[in-house]
Amino acid sequence: MPSEYGQFCPVAKAMELLDERWTLLVVRELMLGSRHFNALRRGVPRMSPALLSKRLQTLARAGVVERWQEGNRVSYRLTDAGLELAPIVEAVGRWGVRWVPELGDRDLDPHLLLWDMHRNVDAEAVPDGRTAIGFEFPELPAQRCWWIVITGDGVDVCDVDPGFPVRVTVRSDLRTLTRVWRGDVDWATALRSGSLELLGEPQACRALPRWLALTDVARTPRPSRRPVVAV
Amino acid sequence: MPSEYGQFCPVAKAMELLDERWTLLVVRELMLGSRHFNALRRGVPRMSPALLSKRLQTLARAGVVERWQEGNRVSYRLTDAGLELAPIVEAVGRWGVRWVPELGDRDLDPHLLLWDMHRNVDAEAVPDGRTAIGFEFPELPAQRCWWIVITGDGVDVCDVDPGFPVRVTVRSDLRTLTRVWRGDVDWATALRSGSLELLGEPQACRALPRWLALTDVARTPRPSRRPVVAV
DNA sequence: CAGTATCCAGTTGGATACTG
DNA sequence: CAGTATCCAACTGGATACTG
Numbered sequence: 425m426p427s428e429y430g431q432f433c434p435v436a437k438a439m440e441l442l443d444e445r446w447t448l449l450v451v452r453e454l455m456l457g458s459r460h461f462n463a464l465r466r467g468v469p470r471m472s473p474a475l476l477s478k479r480l481q482t483l484a485r486a487g488v489v490e491r492w493q494e495g496n497r498v499s500y501r502l503t504d505a506g507l508e509l510a511p512i513v514e515a516v517g518r519w520g521v522r523w524v525p526e527l528g529d530r531d532l533d534p535h536l537l538l539w540d541m542h543r544n545v546d547a548e549a550v551p552d553g554r555t556a557i558g559f560e561f562p563e564l565p566a567q568r569c570w571w572i573v574i575t576g577d578g579v580d581v582c583d584v585d586p587g588f589p590v591r592v593t594v595r596s597d598l599r600t601l602t603r604v605w606r607g608d609v610d611w612a613t614a615l616r617s618g619s620l621e622l623l624g625e626p627q628a629c630r631a632l633p634r635w636l637a638l639t640d641v642a643r644t645p646r647p648s649r650r651p652v653v654a655v
Numbered sequence: 656m657p658s659e660y661g662q663f664c665p666v667a668k669a670m671e672l673l674d675e676r677w678t679l680l681v682v683r684e685l686m687l688g689s690r691h692f693n694a695l696r697r698g699v700p701r702m703s704p705a706l707l708s709k710r711l712q713t714l715a716r717a718g719v720v721e722r723w724q725e726g727n728r729v730s731y732r733l734t735d736a737g738l739e740l741a742p743i744v745e746a747v748g749r750w751g752v753r754w755v756p757e758l759g760d761r762d763l764d765p766h767l768l769l770w771d772m773h774r775n776v777d778a779e780a781v782p783d784g785r786t787a788i789g790f791e792f793p794e795l796p797a798q799r800c801w802w803i804v805i806t807g808d809g810v811d812v813c814d815v816d817p818g819f820p821v822r823v824t825v826r827s828d829l830r831t832l833t834r835v836w837r838g839d840v841d842w843a844t845a846l847r848s849g850s851l852e853l854l855g856e857p858q859a860c861r862a863l864p865r866w867l868a869l870t871d872v873a874r875t876p877r878p879s880r881r882p883v884v885a886v
Numbered sequence: 887c888a889g890t891a892t893c894c895a896g897t898t899g900g901a902t903a904c905t906g
Numbered sequence: 907c908a909g910t911a912t913c914c915a916a917c918t919g920g921a922t923a924c925t926g
Contacts, residue, residue, distance in 0.1 A: 427676065427897090428759070428761060428762075429677075429680065429701065429762075430701045430761045430762060430764065431680070431699075431701075431762060431764070431767060432758055432762045432763060432764070432767070432768070432833045432836075432837060433680075433683070433748075433751075433767075433771070434747075434748045434749075434750075434751030434752040434755070434837065434872055435679060435680065435683050435744060435747050435748045435751055435872075436680055436751075436762075437751045437755040437758075437762070438747045438748070438750050438751030438754075438755055439679050439680065439747060439751075440755075441755070442674070442747065443673070443674045443675070443676060443678075443679065444674070445658065445674060445898085445899080446660075446899095447674075448666065448670050448674065449660065449662070449664075449666065449667055449670065452664070452666050460907080460908085461907075461908050461909065462907065462908070462909095468662075470660065470661045470662075470900095471899095471900095472899070472900060472901075472902095473908080473909065473910085474899080474900090474909085474910070474911080474912095475898090475899060475900085476909090477908085477909060477910080478899095486755075487754065488754075496906090496907075496908085497907080497908095498907085498908060498909085504878065505750075505753075505754040505878075508750055508753065508754065509750060511746045511749075511750075512743065512746045512747055512750060513666060515742045515743045515746050516665075516666050516669045516670060516673065516743055517664075517665045517666045517669070518665075518742075519665075519669050519736075519739055519740060519742075519743060520664075520665030520666055520667075520668045520669030520670075521665040522736075522739065523669075523718065523719075523736040523739065524665070524668040524669055524671075524672070524717075527663055527668070528659065530659060530661045531659075531660075531661060531662060531663045531667075531668070532663060533661065533662070533663070536662060536663070536664075537663065540664070602663045605663075606663060606665065641665055641666075647735065647736075658917090676918085676919085677919095691887080691888085692887075692888050692889065693887065693888070693889095701920095702919095703919070703920060703921075703922095704888080704889065704890085705889085705890070705891085705919080705920090705921095706918090706919060706920085707889090708888085708889060708890075709919095727887075727888085727926090728887080728888095729887085729888060729889085
């Protein structure tokens, strides 16, 4: 039950739904392919399950999301109306990357970063067979090591050593790798600065940026002038 | 001080600012040309002045709005970052007009309707000299009559008889004229249904739809299937 | 004109625990 | 797996009045 503006304006009517906190992030997760409750949670880990449930209900009532039950397995998917939110989400992403470039310490989250990267692995660019990429965040107090494992069957994130030989390891502080992934700095600049290292087969090190292909939003050109002050 | 999502995702960082209630409507008003505090209020009449002030401050801190003071006259205008919100506002408007077509009784407001129409008068299409258009909403308990007066100098809304001869009068229920203005129904359909009448010089009656040119959002094609259930 | 000040009722959502 | 239930602290914003 989103609150109302009392305006006939289409922007106002749309925002009655869309400006509720978390709503557009849930839509983003659905667009990125999450289908189940606990998969959605992985994309919005700071959201309580009660609130996620409530938002899904609101979105379903608004006709943006469809709830699908087969047996005791529940899925959510975007309706036509929901799919048409893509231009909004993309426009918001492009604006955000251009005009809100500052990240707070709270915005950095290795799990979320790996989760997001693993969804965008370019499987075509990766050698056939099995490829494991290691990630090390030496400054973290715990859970310093992560892996992304790519096989013909798909791409997985691990927070325990999968035991496979690692083709290349990325050693970086969390902020730098996050900024590289957002497209705020490029791989070459991060490498030169020394805050990011690539270790492993030289060929794999050179190929890595193609395996972890940046999204369209990350590739958005930045404003030439200095950015806006942080919110 | 918008609340934080704790995500590096550009969509999340942008929405920390943009999903605060009223924010995007204030931006819309600035895009439509309002520059002063009380002009902005006219576009968001249900917003308290305290809240409008707070939102303008937040937008200014975020670098989206610039506050300009000359003497004791204060203006607000969009910065480059603010101007680049246009694609978002437009995408939201197009989505809203397609997927949130139901209007509640609370969404209807003659003052807001006339205010919005007067901003979109196509001065080129209107005859030279002075043109007055009357509006009558017979079902309203009070303030049934309104006028839009177009001169070489500009376009004004009046809620008292300006005393000029009226070229054409629109007599309608408020909902129908609102729907026509939103592009939910066209003039011809509304006229045929009888819920809207045009009175006055026949030539002016035929020309009226060109004087009150629909916005791009209103001209957005609608989904062919039946619309979504109301929020 | 361009806001600020104050107050408070209502809502929101975070934390935590629990269930079929 | 897919949520509900409960509690409560914090925040939000509406109403109203006032100011330089």
